[in-house]
Amino acid sequence: MSIYSRITGTGSYLPPRRVTNDELAAEMATRGLETSDEWIVERTGIKARHFAAPDVVASDLALEASKNALQAANIQASDIDLIIVATSTPDMVFPSTAAILQNKLGIANGCPVFDMQAVCSGFVYALTVADSMIKSGSAKRVLVVGAEVFSRILDFNDRTTCVLFGDGAGAVVLEASDKPGILATELHADGSHVDILCVPGNVSGGQVIGSPLLRMDGQAVFKLAVGVLDKAARAALEKAKMQEADIDWLIPHQANLRIMMSTARKLKLAPEKVVVTVDQHGNTSAASIPLALDHAVRSGQVKPGQNVMLEGVGGGFTWGAVLLTM
Ligand code: ACO
Numbered sequence: 001m002s003i004y005s006r007i008t009g010t011g012s013y014l015p016p017r018r019v020t021n022d023e024l025a026a027e028m029a030t031r032g033l034e035t036s037d038e039w040i041v042e043r044t045g046i047k048a049r050h051f052a053a054p055d056v057v058a059s060d061l062a063l064e065a066s067k068n069a070l071q072a073a074n075i076q077a078s079d080i081d082l083i084i085v086a087t088s089t090p091d092m093v094f095p096s097t098a099a100i101l102q103n104k105l106g107i108a109n110g111c112p113v114f115d116m117q118a119v120c121s122g123f124v125y126a127l128t129v130a131d132s133m134i135k136s137g138s139a140k141r142v143l144v145v146g147a148e149v150f151s152r153i154l155d156f157n158d159r160t161t162c163v164l165f166g167d168g169a170g171a172v173v174l175e176a177s178d179k180p181g182i183l184a185t186e187l188h189a190d191g192s193h194v195d196i197l198c199v200p201g202n203v204s205g206g207q208v209i210g211s212p213l214l215r216m217d218g219q220a221v222f223k224l225a226v227g228v229l230d231k232a233a234r235a236a237l238e239k240a241k242m243q244e245a246d247i248d249w250l251i252p253h254q255a256n257l258r259i260m261m262s263t264a265r266k267l268k269l270a271p272e273k274v275v276v277t278v279d280q281h282g283n284t285s286a287a288s289i290p291l292a293l294d295h296a297v298r299s300g301q302v303k304p305g306q307n308v309m310l311e312g313v314g315g316g317f318t319w320g321a322v323l324l325t326m
Contacts, residue, residue: 003134003135003137003176003177003178004134004135004176004177004178004179004180004181004182005130005131005134005135005142005174005175005176005177005181005182006174006175006177006179006180006181006182006324006325007172007173007174007181007324007326008072008073008074008075008173008174008175008177009069009070009071009072009073009074009075009172009173010068010069010072010170010171010172010173010290010293010294010297010298011064011065011066011067011068011069011070011071011072011170011171011172011294012065012068012168012169012170012171012287012290012291012294012295013061013064013065013068013168013169013170014050014167014168014281014291015050015051015052015053015056015061015167015168016050017050017051017052017053018048018049018050019048019049019050019051020037020047020048021035021036021037021040021041021046021047021048021163022037024049024162024163025037025040028156028159028162031156031157033157033159034159035159035163040163043256043258044163044164044255044256044257044258044278045256045257045258045260045276045278045279046163046164046257046278046279046282046283047279047280048279048280048281048282049165049166049167049281049282049284050166050167050168050281050282051151051166051167052149052151052167056149057091057149058085058087058089058090058091058097058147058148058149058169059085059091059097059100059101059104059147060104061147061148061149061167061168061169061287062085062087062097062101062145062147062169062171063101063104063105064169065145065147065169065170065171065287065290065294066101066105066143066145066171067105068171068294069143069171069172069173069294070143070173072173072297073173073175075141075173077105077106077107078106078107078108078109079141080105080107080109080111080141080142080143080173081109081111081112081139081140081141081142082111082112082113082130082133082138082139082141082142082143083098083101083102083107083111083112083113083114083142083143083145084098084113084114084115084116084126084129084130084142084143084144084145085097085098085101085113085114085115085116085126085145085146085147086115086116086117086118086122086123086125086126086144086145086146086147086286086287087115087116087117087122087146087147087148087285087286088117088119088122088148088150088153088199088285088286088315089147089148089149089150089152089153089285090115093203096113096114096115097115097147098113098114098115098145099113101113101145116129116286118189118286118312118314118316118318119197119285119286119314119315119316119318120253120255120283120285120286120288120312120313120314120315120318121187121253121286121312121313121314121316121318121319121320122146122285122286122312122314123144123146123170123286123287123288123289123290123310123312124185124187124289124310124311124312124320124321124322125187125312125318125320126144126145126146126286127144127172127174127182127185127310127322128185128187128320128322130142130144130174131174131182131185131322134174134175134176139176140175140176141173141174141175141176142173142174142175143171143172143173143174144171144172144173144174144290145169145170145171145290146169146170146171146284146285146286146287146288146289146290146291147168147169147170147286147287148167148168148169148284148285148286148287149167150165150166150167150214150283150284150285151165151166151167153199153212153213153214154213154214155211155213155214155215158213158215160216160218161214161215161216161218164255164256164282164283165214165282165283165284165285166281166282166283166284167284167287168281168284168287168288168291169287169290169291170287170288170289170290170291170292170293170294171290171294172290172293180325181324181325181326182322182323182324183236183239183240183242183307183323183324183325184236184237184239184240184322184323185236185239185320185321185322185323186232186233186235186236186239186320186321186322187318187319187320188228188232188318188319188320189316189317189318189319190316190317191316191317193220193224193316193317194315194316194317195217196216196217196220196221196224196317197214197215197216197217197221197314197315197317198214198215198216198315199211199212199213199214199215200215201213222256222258222259224313224317225255225256225259225313225319226259226262226263228313228319229252229259229263229266229311229313229319229321230263230266230267232311232319232320232321233247233250233263233267233309233311233321233323234267235321236309236321236322236323237309237323239323240323242307242323244267244268244269245268246307247267247269247273247307247308247309247323248273248302248306248307248308249273249274249275249296249301249302249306249307249308249309250263250264250267250269250273250274250275250308250309250311251274251275251289251292251293251296251302251308251309251310251311252264252274252289252310252311252312253283253288253289253311253312253313253314254276254277254278254281254282254283254284254288254289254291254292255278255283255288255313255314256278256283257276257278257279259313260274260276260278261274263311267309275292275293275295275296275301275302276292277291277292277295285314286312286314289310289312293308293310297326302326303326304326305325305326306325306326307323307324307325307326308323308324308325308326309321309322309323310322310323310324
């Protein structure tokens with residue numbers, strides 16, 4: 001009997017403070033920075049984002065999303081035998097945010113835990129690793145989380161980046177099953193593009209060496225993203241012996257509506273087949289795909305038995321796709 005991995009529950013959490021483009025523009029104006037709702041919506045599709053309170057860390061958001069996913073899967077936290085947290089904004093340099101989450105969830109069964117660092121591709125990377133560990137027999141019930149407090153690494157004096165990102169978390173429970181769930185995965189990276197999207201600082205000798213804030217060459221990221229995403233999706237389809245027309249829903253990394261719709265066009269998918277949450281969440285990096293998936297499941301868009309293509313792209317440069325049946 002084949003072992004598959006299936007998503008049996010999804011959950012998400014957004015910090016309560018919602019900031020519209022107009023509110024952000026008004027706040028930036030007090031520091032002499034000009035932007036507008038019109039500019040942000042036209043270039044990105046973003047209308048609002050959520051920001052965490054100063055004392056809230058990534059594991060706090062991850063905890064709430066995880067509780068929702070566990071409830072949806074109808075299992076207890078203690079049933080989990082592996083935790084992977086995709087994040088670029090961990091609580092600490094170490095230990096992992098996954099270890100902190102394990103403790104907050106009260107899981108005392110000694111299950112392995114680790115963080116996945118692939119920036120905005122983090123969730124598709126984490127899901128791929130979880131799928132492999134289930135198929136190899138190393139795990140049976142995995143909690144896969146994407147959690148970010150990107151507001152902590154934004155330069156609010158750089159209008160080209162600070163309007164793009166938000167905070168949030170999404171989670172799934174992935175379980176071993178005799179029914180197909182994850183059908184194919186495809187991961188890539190090209191480390192020659194490190195500089196186009198990075199937080200270049202590091203901690204050394206008790207100090208932060210270099211900048212601890214995000215910097216991005218937006219146009220370079222845009223060009224690379226639109227060049228790779230449809231290819232990764234097609235490669236996953238080929239592995240599963242499926243066609244573009246078999247995709248019921250495309251759930252791309254929610255960074256920019258123009259990138260998302262360009263990928264859909266290349267895959268010959270109608271815009272109605274694309275799950276869009278970037279308008280309300282901004283770019284939440286590794287949290288964006290599980291946040292969008294949970295939104296689509298709970299709103300009744302994505303139904304059991306439908307085929308969903310997840311795809312991520314981000315710093316590294318990293319990218320990938322996961323094709324699955326819900
Ligand atoms: N408000 C108003 N004007 C602005 C703003 C702003 N917030 N930001 C930049 N501008 C100005 C620029 O200064 C420039 O002015 P100029 O013509 O006088 O020099 C003008 O707007 C155009 O700037 P561009 O950078 O050319 O704008 P572009 O159309 O490329 O849009 C954007 C910028 C939205 C960042 C786009 O390049 C983009 O979306 N890139 C992809 C970014 C992305 O998706 N990143 C995330 C992927 S990976 C991850 O998620 C971590």
